Every structure is written in structure tokens, then in C-alpha cells.
Amino acid sequence: MAPRKHELVEAAIGYLVEHGLADLSLRPLAAAAGTSARLLIYHFGSKERLLAEVLDTLQSRLRASFDAVSAAGQEGEAPLQTFWKWAISRRSFPSLRLLYELQILAAQKPESYGRYLERNSRDWLELVRTALPPAERTDAMATLLVAVFDGLFLELVSTGDRRRTTEALDEFVRIVRRARGGGTPA
Amino acid sequence: MAPRKHELVEAAIGYLVEHGLADLSLRPLAAAAGTSARLLIYHFGSKERLLAEVLDTLQSRLRASFDAVSAAGQEGEAPLQTFWKWAISRRSFPSLRLLYELQILAAQKPESYGRYLERNSRDWLELVRTALPPAERTDAMATLLVAVFDGLFLELVSTGDRRRTTEALDEFVRIVRRARGGGTPA
């Protein structure tokens, strides 16, 4: 990829993360990136392809970061808590927030954003499922874990209350451990 | 309120529920309602005030429906399950989906939609908190319950899988009951 184009992708990621994507338009994005709408079209072909490239980049970057953190969990800490700490870190949080917005918009307008949903939802579920201890490796349990994470993350996005949402997650982990009488929940 | 205006609010609710609000524009809405953009502005003053009126109507209607169902829970069923059945019913689901979209958009663009967040999030939390048995009446527990509900609902919105999300909720209720050794979770 041309180096200039790469810079533009970086700038676009920064702009999207800050402004959301529901009302994205080229001219303000271009101004923020120090270029012009003309050049964005020149480099990417169309707004749609620009979005595709930017979001794909962001998604794979987050996936890589996620894989890295999933390898190195703290002792005595449930994987769910490891992921939570990663998700709410200053580096990951804004990007994840953007991807949750994408998820919602895709659900309401699949003809515009549907292509970003195909992999994502099922992949995450399967990933969580295989991380579960075999005795609990059910669709219901995996779905529940994903939902707890998603729900708390969105609560955090809405209210900004890191402490309360983190305590709620800890409470969940405690409840699961109590229910099975010890062990490490995912 | 003028009867014609009331009809327009109804039509707008139907349109919004179907098309989402991220890219709402007056002319298609007017066409679907059998009128013209001119008349929408005439009756409501501006697009913004139309949205305010429509969303307020929708919110208070859902709140009333919620209160009604919260009074009449099934025996042996956790309140959370009662609300879930209500939420995924054909009548409530599309409206709730719209309000979740509103929530996300408000988080990304508070200057446009922020006014809809002030009451909502804190109110729900407090409502759930007071419904909890005193021993568990903590912010963490209330936050967790709200998050489980929200997370599962959004998973349902994204995937449409009623069975799996409902089973996940049942699994959660089972886990909570096991953790406390019987009783009725909220």
C-alpha cells in the first residue's frame, strides 16, 4: 500500500474513533486528515471502499491485540476479567466503542453494514465456547458470557462509570464460582 | 393535540421502528405517512422537535407497558425472565430495538441525542436495584442484571436467535439461584 494511503487510513481511524460513523462525511474527515475529499476518493475509489478498508484494518488490529492479551492472563483472574481490563484500557476502549456502534448500525441497516457482521458475531461466540471448560461448553453459557461482556461494555460507554461496571463483572465471576463451587470461570 | 398530528406521530413511530433513526429524513418518512415534508414541519416545527415528540411518546408507551407486565409476573419465574419474555414479544421488540439504537447514537453524539440518556440509564438501574431482595441490593448486582439483559437483547438483535438467547438467560437465572442456594433472583 502506498505510504500516503497508509497515513490516511491511520488518520481516518483516529477521526472515526472520535466522531463515530453514523454521520461520517468526507470533507470534515479530509480536513482532519490534512487533505481533501478529492484525494480520499482518489486513493480509495469511493467512500464505501474507504470505510471498508479502515474498518477492516481496525478490526484486524483489535483482533491481534486481543489474541496477544488472551495468551497472557493474570493468575487467579478469570479470562473474562482479563479481557475486560484489556477492553477498557485507554488504547482499546475507543476502538471497541466504534465497533459496537458498527454492530448496532449493521443490525438496523444490513444492506449498508451487513458485511461486517458475518464473521464477527459467530466467531466470537465460537472463540468463547472453546475457551470454556468442557463441562460448561454449551451455547447457552458462551452466549451468556458474551452478553455479560457486551452489556457491561455498553453500560460503560453510556455512563462512563468504570468502577461500577468493573465491580459488576467481578460480582458475576464470584457468582459463577460460587455456583460451581470453585474453579476458574471463563 | 390535533388529531392529525397524533396520526402523524403514530405513522412516524411505525416508520422509525422499521427504518432506524440514524439516517432518518423527512421526505421518505412523509411519503410513508401519506403526507409531505412540508406538513411535517408545519405540524412539528422542525425535524428535531418531531423526533423529540415521537421518541418521547415511544418511551413513555414502553414504560407503561413495562410497568403493566412488571405487576403480573408468572409464578416460579424470575422477574428477569418475565421482562425478557415481554421484551422479545412481537409487540415490544421492534420498539426496544429502536431505543437501543438511540442509546448507542446518544453515546457517540451526545450533542444530538444526549437528552434521551439523562433519565433512562439511571432510572432503569434504580428500578432494578429496588426490585432486588435487600441482601443483594448493591449497585454491582443491579448493574450486572441490567447488563445481562442488555447484552442478550443486543445479541438477539444481531443474530435473531431467540432460542439461544433465551436459554442463556435461563442459564444465568440458574447460576444465580445455585450461587445463593435457592430463592428468587431479580
Added chain:
DNA sequence: CGTTACATGTAACGTCCGTTACATGGCGCC
């Protein structure tokens, strides 16, 4: 030096947007 390819600037196109100006209905009231 001339050519070629990529990069960029300026300006416009056509379309949609929310909103407004202006004219015209219908309908009760004096």
C-alpha cells in the same frame, strides 16, 4: 529535455437535505 505516472488543487455536477415563501383550499362565524 521530453515523456510518463502519480499526486494534488479548483471547481463544478447532480442529488438530497431541512426549511421557507407563497398561494390556495375548506370551514366556521359574523
Added chain:
DNA sequence: GGCGCCATGTAACGGACGTTACATGTAACG
């Protein structure tokens, strides 16, 4: 019948949008 008020239709405004046409710069290469 005239008058006023609410409702409505037609058409336009100014502005933003994604995109394009066209000209110009710049730098590498023969």
C-alpha cells in the same frame, strides 16, 4: 356573503453531500 384560520400543495432556497472533469504540479526515467 365576507372574513379569518387552519390545513395543504407547489416550488424553491441555501447548503451539504459523494463524486467527477480538468488542469497542474512533481519527480523518476529514457
